[in-house]
Amino acid sequence: MTKKTVYDTQTGKPIKEKRKKGHGCLFTFLILLAIIVIAGIVVFRVPEKIGLAKTAAEKMYSQAADTDKAALVMDKLQDYGVNAKGVEVYVMPVKDTDHNTAFIVLDSSKGFNFNDSGIRNPIDAVVAIAAEAQQQGINRAAVVYYDTAGKALLTVTFPTADCVAYSQGKITEKQLMEKVDVGANDVMGAINSLKTALE
Amino acid sequence: MKRRILLIIALVIILALPFLSSCEPGELDEIIYAAKLWAMVHDITDEDGEVNYGAATRFGLGNLFGFGSTGDKEGDAAIDSVKALNAIRQADEEADEGWNQLYGGHNVQDTVLPHYNAAVNLRKNDWTYRNDRGIAYLNDLNDPKNVDKANDDFDAAMAMARKSGKPVEYLRMLKQREQSMARLVRHQREEHSLPTGDMLREQLRTYTELYALTKDNNYLLLQQQVDTDIQEGYYWRVETDK
Numbered sequence A: 001m002t003k004k005t006v007y008d009t010q011t012g013k014p015i016k017e018k019r020k021k022g023h024g025c026l027f028t029f030l031i032l033l034a035i036i037v038i039a040g041i042v043v044f045r046v047p048e049k050i051g052l053a054k055t056a057a058e059k060m061y062s063q064a065a066d067t068d069k070a071a072l073v074m075d076k077l078q079d080y081g082v083n084a085k086g087v088e089v090y091v092m093p094v095k096d097t098d099h100n101t102a103f104i105v106l107d108s109s110k111g112f113n114f115n116d117s118g119i120r121n122p123i124d125a126v127v128a129i130a131a132e133a134q135q136q137g138i139n140r141a142a143v144v145y146y147d148t149a150g151k152a153l154l155t156v157t158f159p160t161a162d163c164v165a166y167s168q169g170k171i172t173e174k175q176l177m178e179k180v181d182v183g184a185n186d187v188m189g190a191i192n193s194l195k196t197a198l199e
Numbered sequence B: 001m002k003r004r005i006l007l008i009i010a011l012v013i014i015l016a017l018p019f020l021s022s023c024e025p026g027e028l029d030e031i032i033y034a035a036k037l038w039a040m041v042h043d044i045t046d047e048d049g050e051v052n053y054g055a056a057t058r059f060g061l062g063n064l065f066g067f068g069s070t071g072d073k074e075g076d077a078a079i080d081s082v083k084a085l086n087a088i089r090q091a092d093e094e095a096d097e098g099w100n101q102l103y104g105g106h107n108v109q110d111t112v113l114p115h116y117n118a119a120v121n122l123r124k125n126d127w128t129y130r131n132d133r134g135i136a137y138l139n140d141l142n143d144p145k146n147v148d149k150a151n152d153d154f155d156a157a158m159a160m161a162r163k164s165g166k167p168v169e170y171l172r173m174l175k176q177r178e179q180s181m182a183r184l185v186r187h188q189r190e191e192h193s194l195p196t197g198d199m200l201r202e203q204l205r206t207y208t209e210l211y212a213l214t215k216d217n218n219y220l221l222l223q224q225q226v227d228t229d230i231q232e233g234y235y236w237r238v239e240t241d242k
Helices: A023-043 A056-060 A067-080 A122-135 A160-167 A173-178 A187-198 B002-020 B025-041 B053-065 B073-079 B082-103 B108-122 B127-138 B146-163 B167-190 B197-214 B217-232
Strands: A087-093 A100-107 A138-146 A152-159 A181-184
Touching: A056 B073, A056 B082, A067 A087, A067 A100, A067 A122, A087 B082, A100 B073, A100 B082, A122 A138, A122 A160, A138 A160, A138 B073, A152 A160, A152 B073, A152 B082, A160 A173, A173 B025, A181 B073, B082 B108, B082 B127, B082 B167, B108 B127, B127 B146, B127 B167, B127 B197, B146 B167, B146 B197, B167 B197, B197 B217
Parallel strands: A100 A138
Antiparallel strands: A087 A100, A138 A152, A152 A181
8 A cells, every 4th residue: 555645736846744742752761660570570579479489599409308417406406405496407408519407496376485485595595506517517506486377477697607606705695696697587477476475 | 668678678677687586685696796797798788787778678679589699500500599498308207207107007008108109209319218119109009010110210210329420429329228228128027017028128239339439348248138138038929029
């Protein structure tokens, strides 16, 4: 189909067709919107949250747990006086490294209770296991607290080497605390649990 | 304002929640002291305990949306590990229940395997549950293809252990299988029962491989003992197993 040219009746010159406004603008807006949505999905890690992709932790801790090392850590905790009720230890090899992370689970839904936990001082407790853990190739420990409903609320993690350094007097308590990281796993759940606890 | 209050509440909870409901005053003091010290060295509060709103907001938002970083890849993974940890714990519970059913002598297909299947699905790259399910298959005399299925699982376990690139991981995998089988055989004998022939043959194969890898004479002795049991026919067999 050939395009029909319109001429100006006075000058005889062809009249240029005016470009329709609006579509280009809409197109740009849609592209921007798509970029924002994609960025949001990436930044907020939506695929990981809805189970479409593995989280960094799932990839890192995909290998079998080391039950022998976990038993040694548990023995050390019990030697320190920790009541094992509701306490679980998992030692996970870190993929593609010689590192291991020890997860110490304190699960209130399985009977863990600070009143009879035997944990007199949290810093002393972690220092007590750090040297043995480090000898076993465990370079990081994480304590994960589960509430009475079995929901993970809080994770505290630290490198074992710093605990050993603290126990040897090489670093101060403050320097040790700088190496401790805390993550709240469920802020809203934590708020609800606090409400319940205070009622 | 509401947002700020929410963040402060969240921060207080984050620091003190696990301990508020269950601690006696003496214990609480030590834990609160540690929490306060942590908040101070991370600039969330100053030395007088006054909240640094900027840092608190960053911490609160970081936790709320998962932006926070410890500055260390393994630290970040540990903080973000709950999903992985829950899968490990659930898989362990399923496997434990599978063992309970197997030790109780229950029907393998109906009551044992569903637990191991669940564990394998939860931890697809974990050889532990492949070994466990393989052992369960070896005890299923009602399934004529039980050995093939067991071998599929054992092969998968070996491939997973090899994939790690660490020889020690392969050895750990073999030892886990050997110990799980030895415990089960011991239990069966204590119950005046017998292991299956398929189990004994797998034990023999595993001891042979372990001896070849470690040159530990204990494995050689165990290998000879199992070989004798097989020769003397101390095992359960189905009619076709002659």
